[in-house]
Structure formats: structure tokens, C-alpha cells
Amino acid sequence: MAQFETVEVTTDLLIIGGGMAACGAAVEAAHWAKKHNLKVTVVDKAAMDRSGAVAMGLSALNQYVGMDAKGRSPLDYVKYVRNDLMGIARDDLVYDIGRHVDGSVHLFEKWGLPIWKDDEGKYVFEGPWQLMINGESYKVIVSEAAKNAMATLGANGELYERIFIVEPLMDGDRVAGAVGFSVRENKFYVFKAKAVIVGMGGAVHVFKPRSTGEGFGRSWYPPFNTGSSAYFTLKSGCEMTCQEVRFIPVRFKDAYGPVGAWFLLFKSRATTALGGEYMVERRPELENWKPYGLVKPIPANLRNYLMMLDTQEGKGPAYMRTEEALGKIIDAEPDEKAKKKKMKEIESEAWEDFLDMTISQAILWAATNTSPEEKASEIQACEPYFIGSHSGASGAWLSGPEDLAPPEYFWGYNGMATVKGIFCAGDASGASSHKFSDGSHAEGRIRAKAAIAYIVDNPDQPKVDAGQVDQLRKTILQPMETFEEFSGLTDNADVNENYIRPQQFMYRLQKIMDEYAGGASTQFATNKPYLDRGLELLAFLKEDSEKLAAEDLHELMRCWENVHRMWQAESHVRTVMAREETRWPGYYFRADHPKMDDANWKVFVNCKWDPKTGNWEIMKRDVIPMEG
Numbered sequence: 001m002a003q004f005e006t007v008e009v010t011t012d013l014l015i016i017g018g019g020m021a022a023c024g025a026a027v028e029a030a031h032w033a034k035k036h037n038l039k040v041t042v043v044d045k046a047a048m049d050r051s052g053a054v055a056m057g058l059s060a061l062n063q064y065v066g067m068d069a070k071g072r073s074p075l076d077y078v079k080y081v082r083n084d085l086m087g088i089a090r091d092d093l094v095y096d097i098g099r100h101v102d103g104s105v106h107l108f109e110k111w112g113l114p115i116w117k118d119d120e121g122k123y124v125f126e127g128p129w130q131l132m133i134n135g136e137s138y139k140v141i142v143s144e145a146a147k148n149a150m151a152t153l154g155a156n157g158e159l160y161e162r163i164f165i166v167e168p169l170m171d172g173d174r175v176a177g178a179v180g181f182s183v184r185e186n187k188f189y190v191f192k193a194k195a196v197i198v199g200m201g202g203a204v205h206v207f208k209p210r211s212t213g214e215g216f217g218r219s220w221y222p223p224f225n226t227g228s229s230a231y232f233t234l235k236s237g238c239e240m241t242c243q244e245v246r247f248i249p250v251r252f253k254d255a256y257g258p259v260g261a262w263f264l265l266f267k268s269r270a271t272t273a274l275g276g277e278y279m280v281e282r283r284p285e286l287e288n289w290k291p292y293g294l295v296k297p298i299p300a301n302l303r304n305y306l307m308m309l310d311t312q313e314g315k316g317p318a319y320m321r322t323e324e325a326l327g328k329i330i331d332a333e334p335d336e337k338a339k340k341k342k343m344k345e346i347e348s349e350a351w352e353d354f355l356d357m358t359i360s361q362a363i364l365w366a367a368t369n370t371s372p373e374e375k376a377s378e379i380q381a382c383e384p385y386f387i388g389s390h391s392g393a394s395g396a397w398l399s400g401p402e403d404l405a406p407p408e409y410f411w412g413y414n415g416m417a418t419v420k421g422i423f424c425a426g427d428a429s430g431a432s433s434h435k436f437s438d439g440s441h442a443e444g445r446i447r448a449k450a451a452i453a454y455i456v457d458n459p460d461q462p463k464v465d466a467g468q469v470d471q472l473r474k475t476i477l478q479p480m481e482t483f484e485e486f487s488g489l490t491d492n493a494d495v496n497e498n499y500i501r502p503q504q505f506m507y508r509l510q511k512i513m514d515e516y517a518g519g520a521s522t523q524f525a526t527n528k529p530y531l532d533r534g535l536e537l538l539a540f541l542k543e544d545s546e547k548l549a550a551e552d553l554h555e556l557m558r559c560w561e562n563v564h565r566m567w568q569a570e571s572h573v574r575t576v577m578a579r580e581e582t583r584w585p586g587y588y589f590r591a592d593h594p595k596m597d598d599a600n601w602k603v604f605v606n607c608k609w610d611p612k613t614g615n616w617e618i619m620k621r622d623v624i625p626m627e628g
């Protein structure tokens, strides 16, 4: 096998990931690190300008509390999030992000992000909490600011791109850094750090996607994030929360185009082909999910569920009634000239909404001769994703802010996981969803401040055992050795009894999750026997992960991406199994416990993998709401 150089980097704060949370962390870390003469190192598996879920751009900032603009309080936002999560949320964490998010939005504007304004110069809201933006360069702008901030540290600010982080480094019960490899050069990286901020996003392609064959690779969640945050925190022994709370968005079918602008800005209706308007006709069903079902806005999972009830009865396809919505807007104009002008304006807004963030949807419309003003478009529930920053809630269980957290939620540093020195933000932190892109940025800023405070209080560099590093290097590069050793034994490198290639491994994982853990093909339903069988099959998959083979560096990354997905999968299955109720129909349905059970299950279900014993533990934690 080709020789790999080992590159060692010693730093104070290591920020892993280059997405929204990491960019926020970098900006804030630079400020505090300068004061204390500390070094900050950022590592991204991709190029930060276009990495993570915002790579393609976005058309809205989904969290704006509007403390000045609307006179609202972060507590108003807490109430919205708590209800959307069917009562299960960490109010202290949500409040903390809420009181800082407007600041991130104002920074974005200062850095050059065009936010829509009305004639009076006020922000244009898409919905109650969302601001419209021209966001095709959103990530480039945010990343430029992060790089500029890091540059002010001189030699004490380092950015490494195209390094895939695989494993945590530990010094007993304290994090000591991370190891990974370059996806472009034969280099193995050892980052030694006093504290680590985990910002490697959520996970996609854990479940079989609806887009297979010709469409494979299309998904709502961009394919870059593969469960690395969950893996890193699980493997270091962190307690995790809400691993059962996956997210299933309803989106334009096949190209996964966003629906927010249609529902909120254009006020479009959704109907099924035979069943009329499910949000109206199925309304009595919401009684079964009270109090959450009766509050506005209706939780995202319940909106999904009402649509699913119709499609499961064979009343599909479901449609976004674009033609009707645009027609209504045009009809409101007083004369023909104004109608024409309005039509041009909203037509371009409709297309731009896709071009800003899901270009493939615009291409699909063009390819299928779809004019939204003439014809409705199909919508559908996607496959499940793990995105704790959006409408899911999976992630690490964190200490809250000192001034807000009850004692049960506080252990010293704001945003620190249950392992010393690990801080988590964005999709990596749990039970604090609906922070979206700008809230993730704000959370990154909060974490960086706390992580630097932790480093100041704990200035000694954790010990890194050379034997631990050697063993990790061997394990991480093993798939390349395996391929080299055995690939010549057959004339088709895909068919070989000595190894499994990463794509085959991923298909197996996706099939297990789809069929046993409530994927799209089982209408998102599962039960204990299915989950038991799923765990059994996951155990075989785990055994076979030692036989993964990689032809090159790119495949080596694919191998480890899939191992990370597999751990995300296992924690999900275990937690879905532990929670013996159905709380989020529309995200998943426990057919053996089809009702919500507030008396027994209005709690967090947390899980933890013990690095010493290799055993999993499941624990209940109280939900402690703030006032209001």
C-alpha cells in the first residue's frame, strides 16, 4: 500500500466541521483566543466556502426572533419549538440560541448577505420567524467572515480543508483531539487539542432514499453529512438525546424542492388527488394528539401525518396547488397591466426559490414542461434524515447556560457534552431544534466562548498515547490494505468474498433501516419485533465493517462515512425501541404502541455507548420546561 505520512498538529481549540455552526464558532473563537493567546484550528472534510447543508445556498433565514423588529422574546420562540417537538425540548438551550440569533442575522447582513426589505426598509418575513434572502452565496459569505476572523490570529489560526475526521482521541474521560486523513493526499492527521467543538452536521442516506437507480444521490439532505457528529460523540462516550427524533420533510417529489415559500409566502394549499384538502378534512385527527395538535402552527410531523393518512388510503398523489396560489395573487391585482407585472414578479420568485437552494427542482420543472402558474406539482414525504438543527432533534446531551439551566441540566460549561472538553453545535447538539442555519451559527458562537473559557480553566494539554494513535492509524487505513491484498483475486473488483465495498455496505444498511426501522417502504411504521430483527442485522453489518475495502482515498472516505452512518442507525433503533409510544406520527409510527403516552413518556430518552465495556445504556431524563 502507498506510504502515508503522519501529520501532527497541536492546538488549543479544535473546531471540527466547516458548516454554519463551525463558521459561527470560528468567528467567536478568534475573538476570545486573541485575548488569551490561544490557538484555534478548524478542520473541514470539504472546502468551507461551499461545505455542509448550505453549500448550494438558501432562500430564507429560518430563525429570526425579531426582538427589536417584532418586540418578541426568545420565550415566544421556545413555546413554538416545544410544541413542534410534541413537548420534548430543552427550553434552556432553545432560549439561549433565541437570544443570540438576531445578532448572527445582523452580522450576515453586515458581511454582505442580501436580506429582502420592503418599501419601508423593514425585513420581509416569509413566515412568522423566517426572513427572505437572496441566498445563493450565503455560505460563501459566512465562510469568508470565518476565514477573516481566523486570519486575525496569524499563526494561531489554522484552517485545514479536505480532511475527513474519523475518530476522537481520548485522555481517560477527557477529549484530547481527533484523527483523520486527507481525502486528496496520502496523509494521516493527528490533531491534539484541549477542547473540541463538534460541528460535522447530521446524517443522510442512513435510510434507503426514494431516489434510487437513475436518481440515486438526490436527497433532501445534501449527501455530504454522514453521521460524523453522532459517531464522534458516541464513540467518545457522550450521552446522546432524542436519537429517535428523525425528520421527514414533505417536499416537491423527486427533486426535493423546498415548500416553505409556497406554503408561507404564496399561501398555497396542498391537496390529494381524490381526498381534497387533508389539512381541513383530517382536522379531527389532531384531537388525538392534543395539546400539541391543537396549537398553531400545527407540528410538522402532524402535518405530514395528515397527508400520509390520505396517501395510505390511496388518495394520492398529493399536490402543491401552485396554479391556484399564483392565480389568487394575480386575481387580486386591479387591472390587466398590473396583473401582467405581478405575474412576472412572482413567476421569477417561484423559480428563484429553487435556483437559490435546490437547483435540481428547477431543472425537473424545465425538463417536465411544468409551468407552476398552469399546473400543480406533486409533493411527497421524503425518507428520514437526522438533522437536529432543523425539525428533528437528535444530538448530544449538553450542559445548559448557567443563568437558565436547572441543576439537572448544568455541569459547568454552556454547551459541553457529558465528556469533558467536547462542545457541540448545530446538528451535533440535541433537543434544541429549529435553530436552522442562522441559529446554528449563533450556537457555534455560544459554544466557542464557552470552550475557550474551559481551556483557560484547564490549560494543560491532555496526554495522547502514541500506541492509541498507531492503532487508530492502522484501523483507519485498513480498508486500503484490504483492497490491495484481495482485489486481484477476482476479475471484477466488486465481487470478492474477502471484502465488502462501501457502496454495497451502504445499500445493506439502508435496506435494514428501511425495512425494519420504519423507512419509506413500510410507510414509516415499525414495532418491537421489527426493531429486534433490525438490531440483529445491524450487528452482522458491524462485524462486516471490518472487511470494508477502499480502492483509493475517496473510497476510504466512503468506508468511514458508512461506519458513521451505521452508528447513527444503531443509536436510532435502540432509542425508537426504548420509547414505547408513538409521539411523532409523520416521522415514525410504533404500530405496537400507536398512541402518545404523556404519563410515562413525556421524557427525554437518552442513550450512551460505553467505550470501556462496549455496552449501550438507555436512560430517561426529565423534561423541565421554562415558565410560559
Ligand SMILES: Cc1cc2nc3c(=O)[nH]c(=O)nc-3n(C[C@H](O)[C@H](O)[C@H](O)COP(=O)(O)OP(=O)(O)OC[C@H]3O[C@@H](n4cnc5c(N)ncnc54)[C@H](O)[C@@H]3O)c2cc1C
Pocket (backbone or CB within 6 Å): 016, 017, 018, 019, 020, 021, 022, 043, 044, 045, 046, 048, 051, 052, 053, 054, 058, 059, 060, 061, 062, 063, 163, 164, 165, 166, 199, 200, 201, 202, 220, 221, 222, 224, 225, 226, 228, 229, 389, 390, 425, 426, 427, 428, 435, 436, 437, 438, 440
Ligand atoms: C435541504 C435543506 C434546506 C434547508 N433550508 C434552510 C433554510 O431555508 N433556512 C435555514 O435557515 N436553514 C435551512 N436549513 C438548515 C441548515 O442548513 C442547517 O441547520 C445548518 O446547516 C446546520 O449547521 P451545521 O453546522 O450543524 O451543519 P452543516 O452546515 O451541514 O455543516 C457540517 C460541516 O461538517 C463537515 N463535515 C461533515 N463530516 C465531516 C467529517 N467527518 N470530518 C470533517 N468535517 C466534516 C461538512 O463538510 C460541513 O462543513 C436547511 C437544511 C437542509 C438540509
